[in-house]
Amino acid sequence: MKALVLEKVRQLTLRDIHIEEYLGPDDVRIKIHTVGICGSDVHYYEHGAIGPFVVREPMVLGHEASGTVIEVGEGVKHLKVGDRVCMEPGIPNPNSRPTRLGMYNLDPAVRFWATPPVHGCLRETVVHPGMFVFKLPENVGFDEGALVEPLAVGLHAARKAQIKPGDLALVIGAGMIGLVTAMAAIAGGCGKVIITDIVQEKLDLASYFGMMSVNVTREDLNEIVSKVTNGWGTDIVFEASGSEDAVLKVFEPLCPGGRVVFIGMPTHPVPMDIVSAQVKEARIETIFRYAHVYPRALLLMESGRVNLKPLITDRYRFEESIEAFEYAANPRPSSVKIVIEL
């Protein structure tokens, strides 16, 4: 089948590749329709590695996908041929200890699309366990279906924050993950969300969603938070930038007893101000991908309470995949999510 293959750093080819895929009784075969380009795909393309994961063999990129079921294993009861679906890209070992404890995202043996040495989904078809395949609601298109994956990250963060009705949240970073986190926070009951970035175009999109945007290159975040909260601080801070400076100052806008959720992954170890957390008895949470949130994401999209459509800023055809990645490595400031349609 045709696939977008990362041969080595900065070298992509769109070529035929043979991937042996046996359809087990609990699997479905899916014809891929749309794939979103994620920051991690671009990182592998530009650097060939993320932390301990190093691309040593040619690897198919892509992990945010939607498609149509074309074959169903005999044990799969919730799907049929022709169903429009989206997929969780990580397949854990069902018998591992983290999986049995409900934390399958933390299974060290998880096989995650486009994380070496596992091939991704920028190819014509995939075989996937039915358990990780979800039917799209009628009013959710293939393009939004491909974005359920990043939305799942935001929803997982919102759950970790244990939002209470009317909470005021601050989201640091208005890239794709910051925006979906803010949307998840609003859907989860936050009364107000303040979101920051250094790129005005991203903040303009945030304002469109009703978030209060702060451009930290020219505005004083702590001053604004203090004004909005009468000096109290925000109930929650979602750190979605991964920036060293943001991590160091993350407890400053927080209210006493507030929660901080670390979502962004700094590219290297960064310092944190523990005392400023202690004097507020801040509760610190972290997330790694997500678990058990796809059905929640789809319900929120079906009800219209989360609308991902405005986040899709750039579209490419499969034949233009290499061009899409070249663009993704150096996008316009207004670009949020680039999708490839097969």
Ligand code: ZN
């Ligand atoms: Zn992703």
